[in-house]
Amino acid sequence: MQRSTLDLWVGLFVMGGIGALLVLAMKVGNMSGGGGGETYALTANFDNIGGLKPRAPVKSAGVVVGRVTGISFDNDKFNARVTLNIEKTYTFPKDTSASILTSGLLGEQYIGLEGGGDTVNLGTGDKIKQTQSAVVLEKLIGQFLYSKAAEGGDKK
Amino acid sequence: MATHQGFSIRAVGARTIDSVLRLGYATRFIARTIMSSGTSLKRPRLVIRELYFTGVLSLIIILVSGLFVGMVLGYQGYYTLQTYGSESALGVLVALSLVRELGPVMAALLFASRAGSAMTAEIGLMKATEQLSAMEMMAVDPIARVVAPRFWAGFISMPLLAAMFSAMGVFGGYLVGVVQIGVDEGSFWSQMQSAVDFQKDIMNGVIKSVVFGFAVTWISLFEGYDAPPTAEGVSGATTRTVVTSSLAILALDFLLTAFMFGGV
Structure with a gap:
């Protein structure tokens, strides 16, 4: 496996994990927006x-x-x-x-x-x-x- | 008769001494692994490579299982809650059960069988084919070069995988509960948000997954390193990794839950 592809995947993995944590944390705080319309x-x-x-x-x-x-x-x-x-x-x-x-x-x-x-x-x-x-x-x-x-x- | 009795007592004694010895060996093993992590820090590329194998390649199974567990929770939770007319609490049920228990535990079980067994087999085979001895011959410490990067990779990827499992599960619960069954979207999220506490629920779930990550990687690496250098030995070690890890995860989960949520 190419070094750069490996780095890319690991980077995506770590970002995804932190992103998931953030999504979980946002559930506690206020969900912004939701349901469009004036x-x-x-x-x-x-x-x-x-x-x-x-x-x-x-x-x-x-x-x-x-x-x-x-x-x-x-x-x-x-x-x-x-x-x-x-x-x-x-x-x-x-x-x-x-x-x-x-x-x-x-x-x-x-x-x-x-x-x-x-x-x-x-x-x-x-x-x-x-x-x-x-x-x-x-x-x-x-x-x-x-x-x-x-x-x-x-x-x- | 007397000799037979003596034999069985001796067997008990031997087993006890064996397991105590093994436990001590395992503790010294993990201590040595952590002490010789300097190489991993100096050459982070070793850890990144292992992160790919333990983390990235476990992604598919974690995400798909998370989605399905969440969807099943959505169905079952709705079925029970609608009997009491409180189906709006579905979001709370899905989120709390995933973040507190199912996320860390299921992710750790999947991690043990997906990545842990692979680590055991790899190190066991390296030992059986005398690659580890060859490294020692070349004055390369196999613990620093082979074991420690895998340990840190497992330790780092486990909480991330558990978080992704929980997030995916909440999404699955949302799909079934709100999109398919038609629970009110606002109360699904708002009740979830008012019931899930960041410190108490989410952080405790993260702590759990860190502990599980430590336990699973420790068991997998030790079983691989300690495996008899034969085909049979490696296969037995792989089986033991999955069995021991699963038991350790469930037992630790009970203890952690008793400490974290027992007083509530």
Whole structure:
């Protein structure tokens, strides 16, 4: 085997190995880009986002129309501000409501959008006013127990 | 009867002493190999040549096996996860099982049978045809000239091969999970990214593959160097390399996993 071909192959091998390590490392960091197409940003404030994560899907009628791009804490309102990137091809009226839903019993959480009847559509940077928080199981059980206890008290 | 009993006890004793002697010899062998690595540093071309044989020529089997293991993980993982409605966790399952366990272990097993056995056969045959003795006659240290470059080549290529195996496996899992079955792409990657930790998962996998690389090359080289200089001896040594390496990889993997992830 020629010396230069040998060097070339070994060089490719080492580069490939380091490249594979980098690819693995990138999986931990943020994947840049992903899914082409133009998008516009919307924000929505939720009292409680539960286990919502960045890059979670935004669905309307079950169709994925965008992704969650950012989650931050709103210091003025003491709730969570979620930024959504919606694909340009989908438009929603001004009075659209957003709710945090769960796919399946233990599945991942996503944002569901439900269109209203307004004639004006949401544009870049607009805010979705009607929101519904994630269902927190502990609170739900607490409410259930409380109402049960109240019922028991009435019967006596 | 008494003589027979004495014989079997003697056999046990002889075997014990033999294996202790062999272990000591193997340790002195690896110590001598590392001590006489100066030649490899002065002439890196020797190592590069061996890197070609141990690393580049193992690429095909590593990449293809990685792809298939990843694809099978995609199918099986999806089948189990969809029962709980959490198929979006498929990415986490594929990535964690590959990076933590399957990548280093499978790559090391393939490496032992592909490159380790070749190293044993080569050195064993060199010994059987008295090439090693000839080198000694010419005042060339066969350990520095033949063994050490192979050791370093195996030591370097093993982590690279394991990383490639894992990356290829994740790609295979992506192909089956996202492209074929249709798991949501965003949650596949995002859940993977939030669950896989660079320090805890990826670096521990790399450490594992380094340890396996050390063990496999050590065993292969020692078996070759220690092989009886006959056709039978070389074939037996090659078999022993694969068997001992595989057992060593699995046992070491258990120990390393217990240390790295046992407390979690």
